[in-house]
Amino acid sequence: MDIKHCAIGIDLGGSKIAFGIVDEEGRLLELLRYDTATQGGYSAVLNQVVKGVEQLKGASGISMSGIGIGVAGQVDPGTGAVLFAPNLDWHNVPLQAEVQTACAMPVVITNDVRAALWGEWLFGAGRDGGDQVCIFIGTGIGGGIVCGGRVLEGCSNTAGEIGHMTVDLRGPLCHCGNRGCMEALAGGWAIARRAHESVKADPVFGSTILKMAGGKVEDITARTLVQAFYAGDALAAEIIEEVTDALAAGVAALVNVFNPCRIILGGGIIEGMPEMVSRIDKGVRRRALSAATGRLVICASKLGNEAGIIGAAALAMKTSYNRLI
Amino acid sequence: MDIKHCAIGIDLGGSKIAFGIVDEEGRLLELLRYDTATQGGYSAVLNQVVKGVEQLKGASGISMSGIGIGVAGQVDPGTGAVLFAPNLDWHNVPLQAEVQTACAMPVVITNDVRAALWGEWLFGAGRDGGDQVCIFIGTGIGGGIVCGGRVLEGCSNTAGEIGHMTVDLRGPLCHCGNRGCMEALAGGWAIARRAHESVKADPVFGSTILKMAGGKVEDITARTLVQAFYAGDALAAEIIEEVTDALAAGVAALVNVFNPCRIILGGGIIEGMPEMVSRIDKGVRRRALSAATGRLVICASKLGNEAGIIGAAALAMKTSYNRLI
Structure with missing residues (x-):
């Protein structure tokens, strides 16, 4: 053996x-x-x-x-x-x-989240990847950073709260109390909240999404929205566009600040919509400094x-x- | 000897x-x-x-x-x-x-900028400070990060472009091509641009600032604005408030992501308006996760x-x- x-x-x-x-x-x-x-x-x-x-x-x-x-x-x-x-x-x-x-x-x-970072870094999409940032986009958004062969822990062991980067300083309220965190625009709970508001405000435009959730606004989840997006619904496409832009803005900030070799995207939202990776990649390259993106690879997590x-x-x-x- | x-x-x-x-x-x-x-x-x-x-x-x-x-x-x-x-x-x-x-x-x-980071870290405000982020706020905004006793360099040696963190994803255009970078809201050139726009839009409200710049809108600089602020001008106070909020949003994002022990603020804007440090400190503690701010010190650079x-x-x-x- x-x-x-x-x-x-x-x-x-x-x-x-x-x-x-x-x-x-x-x-x-x-x-x-x-x-x-x-x-x-x-x-x-x-x-x-x-x-x-x-x-x-x-x-x-x-x-x-x-x-x-x-x-x-x-x-x-x-x-x-x-x-x-x-x-x-x-x-x-x-x-x-x-x-x-x-x-x-x-x-x-x-x-x-830090355990998942260790997994992706040592045995998943980050293997041999040098300096890297992992971002897990599910109901919430978390992640972690590897620099110089070390996982960053921070002064009180809380480093990696990537979901709570402000990307829209007057934006919607986050669970953490801040406004416009990446999570408050692109986490699963925020996607659902955004969909609830839009469907309530315009039930005709929101009718496909509402039908997919069995007719109850409160039952619309991020998953419903992704389904509606793949069914060609215009409101879902609009919301997904906004979500992608918020993620691109946050990832671009990380790219400018850390200049990682690799960004690894995982979590339920990415798994439910794998093309999000290339959409975010495009947005990041539009927003970030070209000196920081030349050697950058943005890819999906491997270990789920x-x-x-x-x-x-x-x-x-x-x-x-x-x-x- | x-x-x-x-x-x-x-x-x-x-x-x-x-x-x-x-x-x-x-x-x-x-x-x-x-x-x-x-x-x-x-x-x-x-x-x-x-x-x-x-x-x-x-x-x-x-x-x-x-x-x-x-x-x-x-x-x-x-x-x-x-x-x-x-x-x-x-x-x-x-x-x-x-x-x-x-x-x-x-x-x-x-x-x-990285040389200045080395200076502040080894012999200035960052001495014995553990994990730290230096932010120099002048005409532009730059900085650097020390983690685990190392200056972060990144994959292509561009780490530390702190001024180009997106804090307002649909905000004003930055010199780098992105929208809503911290620098595009709070760098010296952006403060001047914001003042020019406000004075042109409302010359009465902007009359003090305009007078201080010798009557020419194009001659208003960030320095003029700080002077007007200290002279009690209401428009200058409004703009400084916005600038402070943009800086607090960006610094809070860094605090959540890195969990540094120390944030060191330097550069011409901070030197011209030292109370900005305590204003940013307040804003950061309002926006950032409390788990990440418990041991955080925000202070001014020492070496100028x-x-x-x-x-x-x-x-x-x-x-x-x-x-x-």
Whole structure:
């Protein structure tokens, strides 16, 4: 058997927990998914994590160098405690210490978006890509930055809040309290909000979108809008155009400031509408400085849903390797 | 004599060349300024550089470890050639090689803004400041980023074009061709443009500003506007408010993306209106994520005009030191 190192990667969100065994080439050897027992509180979810790890260890018979967990929340990088995870309703829980004790294995905790960044960087679209920025466009917009072979963490470990770059300083209100964040114009929730407003304001122009949502304005989602776009609806095309421009403006700002070699675009919106990548690419090249775009590649993420599992496991292997040397 | 290392730092711009002898504590021991012989073309300016170096060497009697030059243009970091310097009208000139031969000393070339960043980081407001972003707000807006003890250079050495972050995606046209760049709203030239438009549109409301510029709209500069602001003029106050908001939006975006420990603000606009720092600070804390601002310090640059000389010399000392070990 020529597998030298493996680790368990866990992507821990408010609705799903996904577990995987990942080898040192970033291959996902086993996969396991549960609905998160959010209702049961922290201890119920902790039990799920421990059970999942046991199940994977039992099934594989492979010796594992550690566990990496990407959690949808703010993590203390020193202690591996989860300071705040709104979708899990956790405040300051000692996740690293408790999983480590229960599973008797080294554990490393990071934020779920940063885990996905690690995955794409080491084993996905960013492999050998030099300085790069990953942007995940789903309900919200998050991401991360790799510079000089390091993931940027920042002064209090919050670097990478790409969705909260202001691109329209008097624009619509964001969940964060600021106006005109990229997320407030192009995140899934903002696309839905924009569609609701347009359909309410002009029900005739919005009739196709409304019909696709079963006749209820509140049921229009970003997914409905993408469907309507592919069905040739004019309002959907208009909104998608605005969304693309907001994304291009934000990405162009990142390109001018960081001058990355690669921009990697992922998340549900990109997966639902892959041509968005080339549309954003065109917009960025129109807006950004040509000196900064000459060597720039803009591409789609490669690992999809599995980026977080693979990245968390990679981080566990890296941490265990760093401990050894 | 306890001076161990010294270097010559040169800040080479389209209108002035400033030379200094700088010691390893970042102290400026000698200073020399010429008007740049831009009209004479590259060879005339090259002569000025060589003469200035000889004069400083002769005057001081200190042995120098090298020469650092910060030039207002785009530099090839491999060869030290200046690829393009619009204000000097230079295209692809081998500055590093020629100064090195003429002065018989090691020479390192960088961009002028990046030299100023090195100066502020090592010996100015950024000393011991950890991850930091420097923003110089003058006629244009430039800057640079220090992360993990390194100056970010980017994929083609253009990282730090902070002035060209989009903060108002349908905003006024920028010199770079994009719309709504921070520079197009808050750089000196943009402040003047905004004032010209307002005074033309409403000469009564603009009468104080117009009078201060000697009655000619075209003679209104950012400096005029700051004077009018301090004289209590309402239009100037309105424009300064808009400028501050654009700067706060851009800085907040940087804070969310990088999570720096420190933001350092310098350049002519900040020097002409020091209270701008606390105004921007307030705006940033209103716009940025609280998780990213908890440990953030926003402060004024310390080295002013001399940051570029000191930083270029520091880079020369660092390069010479790296060569030795």
